[in-house]
Amino acid sequence: MLRVALIDDEPLARQRLRHLLKAHPEVNIIGEADGRDSALELLSSERTDAIFLDIEMPGASGFELLRDLERPPKAVIVTAHARHAIHAFEIEAIDCILKPVQPARFAQAIRRIESACLPAKEGLTEPPYSADDRICLQTPQRTLVVTLSSIPLLQADGDFTRIFVKDSAPLMICKTIAHYEKLLPSPPFLRVDRSLIIHIEAIIRIDRKSRDEAAVFLEGIPEPVTLGRAAQARIREALG
Numbered sequence: 001m002l003r004v005a006l007i008d009d010e011p012l013a014r015q016r017l018r019h020l021l022k023a024h025p026e027v028n029i030i031g032e033a034d035g036r037d038s039a040l041e042l043l044s045s046e047r048t049d050a051i052f053l054d055i056e057m058p059g060a061s062g063f064e065l066l067r068d069l070e071r072p073p074k075a076v077i078v079t080a081h082a083r084h085a086i087h088a089f090e091i092e093a094i095d096c097i098l099k100p101v102q103p104a105r106f107a108q109a110i111r112r113i114e115s116a117c118l119p120a121k122e123g124l125t126e127p128p129y130s131a132d133d134r135i136c137l138q139t140p141q142r143t144l145v146v147t148l149s150s151i152p153l154l155q156a157d158g159d160f161t162r163i164f165v166k167d168s169a170p171l172m173i174c175k176t177i178a179h180y181e182k183l184l185p186s187p188p189f190l191r192v193d194r195s196l197i198i199h200i201e202a203i204i205r206i207d208r209k210s211r212d213e214a215a216v217f218l219e220g221i222p223e224p225v226t227l228g229r230a231a232q233a234r235i236r237e238a239l240g
Helices: 011-021 036-045 062-068 082-090 103-117 177-183 229-239
Strands: 002-007 027-033 050-053 074-079 095-098 134-138 143-147 153-157 160-164 171-173 189-191 196-199 203-210 213-218 225-227
Touching (some): 002 011, 002 036, 002 103, 050 062, 074 082, 074 103, 082 143, 134 171, 189 229, 196 213, 213 229
Parallel strands (some): 002 050
Antiparallel strands (some): 160 171, 189 196, 203 213
């Protein structure tokens, strides 16, 4: 049984979370708080696996609350403001969901809590993203939070992955392409060969140069991607 706390200064927001949690009997609400002081008192007296945390609260923000905790529980940021998403991922929150919270998106956050809190006990792994989700991409130089639909291509480079974002410079991420193959929904993402994952809905056209070579043009990428025969066959099958 997962033990969670709800921390939000808005009673209606906490009521919404309570309602959503009725569909998840594996999660137990151990308490609620409406600000920093009441949250510190609650979390010091109750063992808590995770918290659903608002950011903009009177007196101190949710981020300040996390800094005040010696051993903060896993946090799911629940906010009405998308601008908080980057900071949420920078502090390693396990998820960031926007108000008004939708049941399907909330269920995904529950799966991520389970993955973060119960991996050894339950044999859980990091859950895959859904097609309409956002992902945090971090490099030493910058952090981007983007929708999956804005990623037309992922390209392996040794133990790194070069991720192309529409109309932006690609990012080199220190994770293998196999890591992203497990996380990204298929469809629309398709691993066409050892080094490429293509978002098939981003394909504009395919120019066949020969029996063994074709150029694939993708939205938001100026240069086409060259594919061999086997990769072409996988795309044809995926496109029906």
